[in-house]
Amino acid sequence: MSMEAELIRSLIRRPATLLYPFKRRPLIEGLRGKHTWDSERCIGCGLCARDCPAFAIEMIGTGPTAELKVDLGECIFCGQCEEGCPREAIKLTEFYELADPKRKNLILEFKRESV
Ligand code: SF4
Numbered sequence: 139m140s141m142e143a144e145l146i147r148s149l150i151r152r153p154a155t156l157l158y159p160f161k162r163r164p165l166i167e168g169l170r171g172k173h174t175w176d177s178e179r180c181i182g183c184g185l186c187a188r189d190c191p192a193f194a195i196e197m198i199g200t201g202p203t204a205e206l207k208v209d210l211g212e213c214i215f216c217g218q219c220e221e222g223c224p225r226e227a228i229k230l231t232e233f234y235e236l237a238d239p240k241r242k243n244l245i246l247e248f249k250r251e252s253v
């Protein structure tokens with residue numbers, strides 16, 4: 139295609155991008171976003187941290203009093219932690235707008251109410 143034809147095509151074609159954040163595409167099914175953690179379900183087995191291919195999960199302690207840190211800056215959102223958790227305690231939500239100018243804000247600290 140000649141450059142002129144390509145130019146004309148680009149001028150009449152609808153833009154491929156959206157005016158984010160004012161417009162958004164519908165979420166795709168199975169989207170993996172920010173984690174949630176249910177402290178009452180978690181038994182602190184450490185499987186999620188052990189299986190995480192990105193080493194994004196840090197266990198604070200072990201057993202039923204253990205707490206978790208998830209580093210979203212390292213996470214590749216593969217879903218392995220959710221899949222491998224024997225208690226369905228850690229899950230990935232559809233919340234994907236995670237950008238933050240401060241690196242420390244990308245670390246989720248999951249704490250128990252009373253340990
Ligand atoms: S979230 Fe699941 S896999 Fe991770 S420590 Fe708790 S029970 Fe184990």
Ligand code: SF4
Pocket residue numbers: 186189190191192193194195208212213214215216217218219220
């Ligand atoms: S989604 Fe994957 S990379 Fe992210 S914390 Fe879970 S296991 Fe690790």
